[in-house]
Amino acid sequence: MGNVLSNGFQAATSFFLEKAKYILELEDNLEALQEVARRLKAMKDDLQNQLEMEERKGLRALEEIKVWLSEVKAIQPKVTKLLEDRTSEIERLSMCGYCSSNFFLTYRYSKDVLETVEKVQSILSSKPSGEVARLGPPPGIEEIATQRTVGLEKVLEATWSRLMEKEVGILGLYGMGGIGKTTLLKQINNKLLEKKDEFEVVIFVVVSQNLQVEKIQNEIGERLGLCGQAWEKKTQNEKASSICGALTRKRFVMLLDDIWRKVDLVEEIIGIPLPSPKNGSKVVVFTTRSKYVCGRMGAHDLEVKQLDQKNAWELFRQKIRGTTLDSDPKILELAKQICEKCKGLPLALTVIGETMSYKTSVREWQCAIDDLDSNADNYPEVRDEILKILKLSYDDLKDETLQQCFQYCALFPEDKEIYKDELVEYWVSEGIIDGDGERERAMNQSYKIIGILVSACLLMPVDTLDFVKMHDVIRQMALWVASNFGKEEEKFIVKTGAGLHQMPEVRDWNAVRRMSLAENEIQNIAGDVSPVCPNLTTLLLKDNKLVNISGDFFLSMPKLVVLDLSNNKNLTKLPEEVSKLVSLRFLDLSHTSLENLPVGLGKLIQLRYFYLTGVRTLESISVISSLVNIEMLFLHEGTFLSLELIEDIKLLKNLKGLGVSINDVVVLERLLSIPKLARCIDAISLDGVVAKGGPLQFETAMTGLRYIMIERCIISDIMDHTRYGCTSTSAICFQNLGYVNISVVSGIQDLSWLIFAPNLAIVFLEGPSPELQEIISREKVCGILNKGSSIVPFRKLHTIYLEDLEELKSIYWERLEWPSLKRMEIKYCPKLKKLPLSKERAYYFDLHEYNEEWFETLEWEDEATEE
Structure with missing residues (x-):
């Protein structure tokens, strides 16, 4: 029995002394813990700093580095807790650290401290040496930051639907500058995150106006994980081969932003495999300002159009922060007018909305409307963030004839349909288009140019195919360019639909090249308006309320080639001084109430286009026999043709187009019996x-x-x-x-x-x-x-x-x-x-x-x- 008690006592003593050892060494172990914790933090901080530097270079952390950092992260809270409890645990000790007021709690704490020291020492010794990061495979799809959009939901849905069609390998999104194509492409990129199972890699590349093949290859190569020292030494052909090889083995979507001309994806040595129905997992989507580019790329095309009125207003309101619109009912009204002038163009709505955001004066808003009507470039934001961006489309025309034709379109009233044939005749009269040959040739050339401008989204098609339109903001850009970027404001004077009741004041008539005052309320051009206009070539006064024009007005316009006075229904006479317009090639007097033509009109031997459509009040037009170079003469819906007038018209050897009004079958039969005249007839009205x-x-x-x-x-x-x-x-x-x-x-x-x-x-x-x-x-x-x-x-x-x-x-x-x-x-x-x-x-x-x-x-x- 004694041996049993003795053995039990020895075992208990041994157990107690073993546990007491933890308590006895507690203070030393806490010092050790504090030291290894300090070393661990320093080592972790150094490693993380090094890793951040490597990641900025595009490198990725090695897996063993990630594991080590995760171990550090896991142990640090425990270390912190143990050190925080140090003071309270030490206070429990007595008898020089041999005893504790709560033996078992102190024992557990002391044991944790020692084990944690050993664990931290193990982590310190296991830290990987050498490189911490290297170039790794990039993610298949990278999310792109993009702003919240308004009104693009439907076109995004339509684009997405087309993108998911198996037969669509190449899809082109086209539309005018600032319409939201890039934003749409970014949204497509982000939406493809939902399709990770269908596409292994999605690559977004900005091409831009100045196509740089090597830059594009490098961006694609980087996304494919091909870049490195060996890549940099490769030629363009070798890079193309590497790209093609990598993409051929993948299901990919290539998003190419801002294409200006055909990019032969393979032949341009880029290396993108062409999508086909057989490899439907390979898709190319691009944005461009030109529908023509879509055709050249063999793409299914989808137009990105302006926002409707509701969405345009929502976007505009969104950009005007704070309580500006609520500060005055008049400001709200003016804001809606400015929004309307943006014609649904997101770029204009955004820039102008932000510009006006903190303007709380009604006068400031009214001034903005006036400036947008005339001198939009007065606002640096409008000039730099809208006009200059849109001008890239103008610059891409390159050919001077195309640029001149485009500028001329800005003479028409804003938001009005432009009759293509009228535009052609203006161009030919101005000499922008060569009209000396066959008429059909000039027409074909002009219609080709109109097609190019429409394709470039600088003009807009309308339902009636004989007409086009120009977006108001594009028109502002055209006028800005025509005025030498605002430096020569009076070079192009365009005040259409401005409610003018008299001729506008002009500081320097010498500078005026073209003037359009269409759709105003001007009734009288008095004798005190006698401008000296040595460089004026086009003057459009149509759709006014003219009653009288002083002869002095026409005395000093030696280069005027286009004069349009049509639709001045109360105009009954022209001054004889019209005969001074010796360079005139185009004269439109349609839908006026002229009773006689000036006798001196016969001196205008350069006249090619003469319109008297809808003029039923003329007593005689025999003067036309003197206009020997007339090519287009239009009298339909107006003065009835007579046998005598037919004989006068027969004398016009250069006649190519004729419009006539007839009320007598004998006259009709005589006209049709003259093959040359009959073939010239463009328009005929029988009454x-x-x-x-x-x-x-x-x-x-x-x-x-x-x-x-x-x-x-x-x-x-x-x-x-x-x-x-x-x-x-x-x-x-x-x-x-x-x-x-x-x-x-x-x-x-x-x-x-x-x-x-x-x-x-x-x-x-x-x-x-x-x-x-x-x-x-x-x-x-x-x-x-x-x-x-x-x-x-x-x-x-x-x-x-x-x-x-x-x-x-x-x-x-x-x-x-x-x-x-x-x-x-x-x-x-x-x-x-x-x-x-x-x-x-x-x-x-x-x-x-x-x-x-x-x-x-x-x-x-x-x-x-x-x-």
Whole structure:
């Protein structure tokens, strides 16, 4: 029994002494812990600083470094806690550290301290040596910082939808500068983070106007993890090969921002494999200001358009911080006007919104509107952040002719449609386009230029194909460029729609090159306005309220080549001093009330274009026989042609285009009997013509006809129906006809000849026309259609208007596709029971003032159309 007690006592004593050892050494171990903790922190801080420097170079931390730092991170809270409890634990000790007021708590604490010292020492000794980071594989998709957007949701959705289509390998996003293309591309990049399973790598590269192949290769190479010393020594071809090899093995999306011309992804030695239906996991998306580039890149294109009014206002409000808009109701009203002037261009809305953000004076806001109307470059932010950015598109035109044509477009009133043919004639008259050869050649060249400007998003197409528009902010840029970037403000004086009641003050008439005062309220140009304008070449005074023009006004304009006074309906006379305009090549007096033409007008031997359209008040225009160089003479809808006037017109040897008004069938027959004149006819208006002897046979004579107006006439037909079976008919007649307006005509049963007008765009038919039963007669045209003709009826028609045609029963006997149709209006045509309208075009169908009973009995081509 004694041995048992003795052994038990010895075991207990040994156990106690072993535990007491931890307590006895506690203070020394705490000192050791403090020292290793200090060393650990210093070592960790040095390593992290070194790592940050390496990461700035694009290197990535080694995994063993990450593991070591994670161990440090895990142990540090425990070290901190143990050291924080040091004072309270030491206070428990007594008898020189041999005893504790709470033995077991002190024992556990002391043991933790020793074990932690050993753990920290182990971590210190295990710190990796050598390099801490190296170039590693970059992430497949990197998120790009982008601002919150307004109004891009729909186009993002459309772009995303196209991007996910398997057959779309290359997608081009085009639109004018500042429209939001780059922002959209960044959003696509970030949205692709959701598609990590479908695409291994997404690469975003800015190409820019100055294409640098090596720069692009380096950016792609860096994203693919190819860069390094060996990469830097490679040639462009070798880099292209490396890029191609890396991308060929991957599912990738390449996002190329700001492309200005075709980039042959492979042939330009970049090395991007071309996407195809077979490798649908490879996609290229790019942004550009030119639709032409989309075509050259073989891309599916998608236009990025201006914001609608609602989203534009939301963005504008967002940029005007604080309570500015609430400070005065007038400011809110003016802010909406400024927002409207931005025409949905996000760049303009953002820059101008931020600029006006802290302006709380009504006068400041009113001043801003005035400046935006005239001198937008007065604001450095507008000049530097909007105009200069948009000017890049102008610079990219490079060709001086293109640049001059673009600048000229700014003379038209803002937000107005520009008639292409009018633009062409201005350009030719100014000498920007060579008009000395064939007229068609000049027209083709001009339309090519218009196409380039539209493709570059410097002009905008409109639904009516004969017109274009210029965005207001682009127009401001054009005027800024034309004024030598604001240094010569009076070089281009453009004050259209400004509410002027008199001629504006001009400091230096010598500087004025072109002046446009269209759409104002000017009534009188008095004798005290006698400017000396040695350099003025274009003067547009159309759409004013002119009653009187002083002769002194025209005395010193020796270089004036374009003078447009059209649509001044109260202007009854011109001063004789017009004859001083010896360089004049273009004169438009249309829709005025002139009673006589100045006798001296005959001295204007340089005149090429002379418009008197819609002038019904002239007593005589015999002076035109003296205008020996006239090429285009337009009298339609105005003074009626006489036999004597025909003889005068015959003397115009250079005549290429003619517009006439006729009210006598004898005069019409005489005109058509002169082949040279008949071929020149662009426009003809018949008023009160009675022709009972047979069809007018326009098709054999007026092969260049573009415009027909027929009213209050009695005629049987326009075209000889026996020619409907001629296979060559469609090739020789009505090729250029685009506009037809027929009203109150008797004798015509159908208008089947319209089928031979492949470029017909607008048709207005208004009754009463008691015999008109069909637009296109099946009986007349089936002959030629059955011979394999390529005729597609109404292929380019965008507007058709039918009114008060009591006997009309049919437009066409079967369904048509109407590929260009925008608007169809039908009013009071009670016997028209069926419409040749396909379901694809049904939503363009527009009915006005229809009879409910008639509508209920209307037959449809198919159920889908009826719905």
